[in-house]
Amino acid sequence: MEVKQFQAESKRLLEMMINSIYTQREIFLRELISNASDAIDKIYYKALTDDNLVFDKDNYFVKISVDKDNRTLIVSDTGIGMTPEELEANLGVIAKSGSLAFKKETELKDGHDIIGQFGVGFYSAFMVADTVKVISRALGSDKAYAWESQGADGYTITEATKDSVGTDIYMKIKENTEDDNYDEFLEQYRLRAIIKKYSDFIKYPIKMEMTSSRPKEDAEGEFEEYTEEQTLNSMVPIWRRNRNELTDQDYTNFYNEKRYGFDQPLKHIHISADGAVVYRSILYIPGSIPFDFYSKEYEKGLELYSNGVLIMEKSSDLLPDYFSFVKGMVDSEDLSLNISREMLQHDRQLKLIAKNIKNRIKSTLQTMLKDERDNYLKFYESFGRQLKFGVYNDYGANKEELQDLLMFYSSKEEKLVTLAEYVERMPEEQKYIYYATGPSIERIARLPQTELVADKGYEILYLTEDIDEFAIKIIAAYKEKEFRSVSGGDLGIEQETQDEATEQANEENKELFEQMSSLLANKVKSVRVSKRLRSHPVCLTAEGEVTIEMEKVLSQMPDNQNVQAEKVLEVNVNHSIFQALKKVHTEDQEKFELYTNLLYNQALLIEGLPIEDPVQFTNDMCKVMAE
Ligand SMILES: Nc1ncnc2c1ncn2[C@@H]1O[C@H](COP(=O)(O)OP(=O)(O)OP(=O)(O)O)[C@@H](O)[C@H]1O
Numbered sequence: 001m002e003v004k005q006f007q008a009e010s011k012r013l014l015e016m017m018i019n020s021i022y023t024q025r026e027i028f029l030r031e032l033i034s035n036a037s038d039a040i041d042k043i044y045y046k047a048l049t050d051d052n053l054v055f056d057k058d059n060y061f062v063k064i065s066v067d068k069d070n071r072t073l074i075v076s077d078t079g080i081g082m083t084p085e086e087l088e089a090n091l092g093v094i095a096k097s098g099s100l101a102f103k104k105e106t107e108l109k110d111g112h113d114i115i116g117q118f119g120v121g122f123y124s125a126f127m128v129a130d131t132v133k134v135i136s137r138a139l140g141s142d143k144a145y146a147w148e149s150q151g152a153d154g155y156t157i158t159e160a161t162k163d164s165v166g167t168d169i170y171m172k173i174k175e176n177t178e179d180d181n182y183d184e185f186l187e188q189y190r191l192r193a194i195i196k197k198y199s200d201f202i203k204y205p206i207k208m209e210m211t212s213s214r215p216k217e218d219a220e221g222e223f224e225e226y227t228e229e230q231t232l233n234s235m236v237p238i239w240r241r242n243r244n245e246l247t248d249q250d251y252t253n254f255y256n257e258k259r260y261g262f263d264q265p266l267k268h269i270h271i272s273a274d275g276a277v278v279y280r281s282i283l284y285i286p287g288s289i290p291f292d293f294y295s296k297e298y299e300k301g302l303e304l305y306s307n308g309v310l311i312m313e314k315s316s317d318l319l320p321d322y323f324s325f326v327k328g329m330v331d332s333e334d335l336s337l338n339i340s341r342e343m344l345q346h347d348r349q350l351k352l353i354a355k356n357i358k359n360r361i362k363s364t365l366q367t368m369l370k371d372e373r374d375n376y377l378k379f380y381e382s383f384g385r386q387l388k389f390g391v392y393n394d395y396g397a398n399k400e401e402l403q404d405l406l407m408f409y410s411s412k413e414e415k416l417v418t419l420a421e422y423v424e425r426m427p428e429e430q431k432y433i434y435y436a437t438g439p440s441i442e443r444i445a446r447l448p449q450t451e452l453v454a455d456k457g458y459e460i461l462y463l464t465e466d467i468d469e470f471a472i473k474i475i476a477a478y479k480e481k482e483f484r485s486v487s488g489g490d491l492g493i494e495q496e497t498q499d500e501a502t503e504q505a506n507e508e509n510k511e512l513f514e515q516m517s518s519l520l521a522n523k524v525k526s527v528r529v530s531k532r533l534r535s536h537p538v539c540l541t542a543e544g545e546v547t548i549e550m551e552k553v554l555s556q557m558p559d560n561q562n563v564q565a566e567k568v569l570e571v572n573v574n575h576s577i578f579q580a581l582k583k584v585h586t587e588d589q590e591k592f593e594l595y596t597n598l599l600y601n602q603a604l605l606i607e608g609l610p611i612e613d614p615v616q617f618t619n620d621m622c623k624v625m626a627e
Contacts, residue, residue, distance in 0.1 A: 039079020322390025
């Protein structure tokens with residue numbers, strides 16, 4: 001018998017195939033099942049134009065069989081089969097796709113489902129098998145032929161026997177090696193899992209004999225093994241079904257089955273797009289935070305299917321980082337796959353799909369915010385932080401996109417409000433959107449710095465998360481209203497008389513403040529009269545870009561660069577303590593120093609900043625108490 005050689009290029013290609021195209025061996029089964037499905041499709045398409053052919057769906061299926069003793073895995077189909085010429089042309093020439101040719105010949109227009117296009121998938125069988133034997137009988141022929149090969153050395157084609165039309169592929173599974181376990185491809189449960197993973201939505205049944213055990217009927221406590229043929233795939237994917245046929249429960253079941261999450265999703269979005277790019281997608285907003293969501297380990301992405309066949313488990317290009325919490329899948333016929341189907345050529349279609357998806361997620365969130373506030377609040381509690389990161393990242397490139405989805409706690413409403421709601425309520429004369437930062441709502445509410453703005457009756461946004469102020473700073477202004485920290489410089493609400501009084505007090509006490517400043521040199525940039533304090537004696541504010549809250553956040557970062565806010569100690573000259581300070585300033589220098597340090601440390605404490613020398617601080621307190 002003549003052993004035919006693969007064409008020279010094919011030989012090298014085959015080696016490449018076996019060793020480097022695919023990263024995961026298990027996909028060989030996906031490729032063979034896709035070929036089987038294509039072969040059945042071809043009969044179906046032929047039947048459309050050939051009156052002598054009747055396509056009865058019940059007669060068409062794929063069957064997986066295992067012969068463990070002979071280490072053989074068999075993939076059979078009742079498809080169109082191959083003539084010896086086709087065996088030669090399709091399996092003897094790598095990168096020749098009979099399926100692609102079929103599509104062209106029959107001039108199938110959009111909507112066809114044939115998967116094969118590159119003419120390489122079949123050879124992935126050599127990743128797991130030493131020998132591959134294909135026995136095929138073509139439609140309309142009563143003869144069968146066998147194509148057999150052990151890889152790069154070539155192949156033979158001989159006559160064979162086969163009772164019915166179709167193709168059986170026998171794979172002699174490789175022996176295990178120290179590093180590689182091939183036995184798994186002879187285990188029924190492992191095979192079932194691979195089929196479920198990649199080929200669940202192949203539209204013809206994929207059958208396999210499954211062995212299970214059950215209690216014996218006549219002998220209590222004893223079990224017996226039994227075998228039955230099962231169909232392993234779900235066939236019709238939920239995303240191809242009509243939205244109005246599906247219940248919330250159907251969507252939740254799919255979410256749980258696909259292991260997108262084990263919780264109850266908060267919202268689902270079902271898209272059937274037939275515009276510039278045709279795709280279907282089901283997206284979910286999870287009901288709770290995945291345990292690793294805010295960690296480096298979390299991988300965003302959507303499952304990507306091409307014609308119902310899984311191509312990628314996590315296609316990260318389909319989701320922007322700020323919507324990384326979204327789970328789900330996309331199926332499209334329009335993707336330009338690369339040869340391994342593991343990657344896509346980064347093409348226009350994918351970008352278009354990603355853009356559409358992003359817009360749909362955004363509009364869904366906006367609608368939720370408008371019509372289902374409680375649901376939105378639940379979402380925001382879990383993933384609001386991610387949106388804020390989204391605003392901040394990439395130098396604010398996405399702030400316009402996201403700012404209307406943000407919420408912050410309002411001092412007046414005592415609940416989360418949007419920026420639009422805040423601005424809507426602003427009295428006409430209010431210049432800025434005010435905010436205050438701190439570790440908790442309660443702590444912020446008691447901050448001395450909020451006094452003036454609160455007295456004025458203005459609403460203050462309380463920022464409690466480390467990312468908040470960074471996000472606000474990058475937004476800078478909302479509907480032309482700038483943001484202003486209550487601890488920042490100009491609050492825009494000083495009245496003229498007050499300004500004059502402050503100037504005067506600064507002037508009168510110039511020497512006192514200068515002395516305080518030099519006592520606190522390296523700690524604060526200056527000491528001055530406060531315009532914002534009402535009942536508290538002192539507070540710290542910051543000048544320049546870095547606020548005190550930002551200094552705190554940055555100091556927690558792993559690459560702490562010791563960024564410092566330019567702090568100002570503000571003193572309330574209307575507070576009784578200031579009179580005491582004035583008195584010691586003229587009478588007792590030692591006490592003046594003591595009071596200055598105490599006041600500075602108090603201001604630090606209120607801000608939640610650490611005191612440099614707590615022992616000294618308590619000693620100073622004792623000194624004052626013991627008087
Ligand atoms: N089970 C089968 N029944 C009938 N023809 C088959 C079968 N398996 C493979 N073929 C033929 O062999 C050709 C080559 O198959 P192969 O899997 O290498 O490539 P493909 O399916 O065309 O493309 P891709 O690399 O995209 O999967 C197919 O195009 C098809 O014509």
